[in-house]
Amino acid sequence: MELNFFPLYMSRPLFYASVLGLSFLSKRFNIINLSILFFEIAMLKLFFSFPCMFMFYLVAAIGKGQIHDIGGQKIDTTWFDAHATFYGDISGGETMQGACGYGDLFKQGYGLETTALSTALFNKGLTCGACFEIKCVNDPQWCYPKAGSIKVTATNFCPPNYSKSDGNWCNPPLKHFDLSMAMFTKLAQYKAGIIPVMYRRVLCSKKGGVQFQVKGNPYWTVVLIYNVGGAGDVKDVKIKGSSTGWIQMRRNWGVNWQTGTKLTGQSLSLQVTTSDGKMVEFDKVAPANWQFDQIFNGKKNF
Incomplete structure (x- = not known):
């Protein structure tokens, strides 16, 4: 009989050795019915293959939604927990310039779809220009129920504050977004002040050339x-x-x-x-x- 499948981590010699071992035990304990021997072989296959199948699906589940190749570009699309606040007024004047070195964000095409990042996300300026998708979660008092999500570009830094013992949302290791007011109020009522969010990296969609x-x-x-x-x-x-x-x-x-x-x-x-x-x-x-x-x-x- 040809054995056509083997566990992922079990070589053919090892599998046949196991089968020979079962054959020896069958003779040792006078198990002469071939149907019983083949049943034992089937159980051996199941014993070794089931953990492999389980681990395969577990790894696939863990990997889902992480590094995705989108149009030849690889980004981590995993959703993470964070919080968000806003700075400036609805006109967004205070969001111009900033620690990333941009100028007039309206002229440069970013408008008010921007955010400042906490120390953990800013990464000493290396994250400037990256784009994020953000949604308000787990706060029915303030989150708009059908708000969906927003997409923003990182253009500024939310500096840490060590002068007080609490409310320092931009201090490491916290992941925090300080949005323009226009973007914050797409997700929640401005009176909330701070909201729990989930975020992920997304590809930036820009009009025209660099x-x-x-x-x-x-x-x-x-x-x-x-x-x-x-x-x-x-x-x-x-x-x-x-x-x-x-x-x-x-x-x-x-x-x-x-x-x-x-x-x-x-x-x-x-x-x-x-x-x-x-x-x-x-x-x-x-x-x-x-x-x-x-x-x-x-x-x-x-």
Whole structure:
């Protein structure tokens, strides 16, 4: 009889050895009925295969909703618990600028769909530009019952406060979102002040190309990179002048990257890599006669 299946972690020799062992025991205890022997073999298969099947489905269940490949980009889509507050008024004036180094968020395409992150989420500015989906949960007094969820981009930092013993929602290790008032009030009544939420990372959906604003001086070039789609948070940038090779830039702060190489009078190309490892090259995004503080459209996105 050919045995056509084996447990995932059980080799063919080991399985046959077990069968021979059963055969020996059958003879030892005068079990001569072949149907009984085959029943024992079937039980052996079941004994070894059931734990494997159980572990397979357990691992599959645990892994569900974690690292997903969406359009070639990998992000962790797991839902996590956190809390949310808001800052500023409904106009969102206080949400402009911020620790990520953005400017006028309306002009840059973010509007009021933004959030500041607590220390645990901000990650020293590495998370700037990332996008999150957030929903209000487990607070029927304040959560709007049919609010659904909101999607926001990380543009600012909610600093920790060690001056008081409680109510320090942005202190590590807490995961906290300080939303614009306009976004908070899509989820709950503003009188709530603070609400329990669940959140997850999502891909950023941006209109148009990645934008580059060149700042600095002839001896020190800074590039502000915004309107980044896909994973959203940039982890690496290289720049190349028409008279240079690729130059590694370093993060100045947030979404601003810098180099000390003199690049005036040269056309500029950039390679931008987001946190999921995807790199997009923007060839000659700025012409040779570019000027400081000009903004250039990369004409493509992640």
